[in-house]
Amino acid sequence: MQDLFNHHGHGYDRLTRTAFGRLHARVLDDAAVAAPVNGVVLDVGAGPGRVAVALARRRPDLTVYAVDISPSMVEQARQRATAAGVADRVHVSRADVADLPLADASVDLAVSSVSFHHWADVPAAVRELRRVIRPTGYVWIYDGRIAPWARLAQATAAPVPRTRAGWAFVRAQPSLALVPL
DSSP, rough: HHHHHHHHHHHHHHHHHHHHHHHHHHHHHHHHHSSSOOEEEEEEEETTSSSHHHHHHHTTTTTEEESSSSSHHHHHHHHHHHHOTTTEEEEEEEEETTOOOTTTTEEEEEEEEEEEGGGSOOHHHHHHHHEEEEEEEEEEEEEHHHHSSSHHHHHSSSOOOOOEEEEEEEEEEOOTTTTTO
């Protein structure tokens, strides 16, 4: 997957602004309301950093971590955070969701928008999210209605509640309580 996005950061940024603009606005609105004061939010598969930077601008009290597997996307996200003046609160890293560069129980809310269907190892990703999320935290995964949701349910050993997040998208909130660390 990484190779697909490596050299297309600018083009992908333009495409997502159009194709996923409404979904990103929904993710932003949801996260801005749900994140606790002075909280920590993780954006998994952050792409060019559109959601992470917008969230940091809307909620100056938050610390936002944005991870993506593509070096091109990471560079785009860093440039966007610097241009927006939030690089001190938006920490962008190249990382796979199955190997997150964060401490145990350090995240209040993890969001992922339209990257879940690319996750190569869903059980490993779920274990990592379980590791970094605080006991009171949430994981919200936004993706297409036809994303491989059964793989997520299997990895969490529980049904995954989903709600509509637009005409073609849903928001899933997996329970990580049963997932071993």
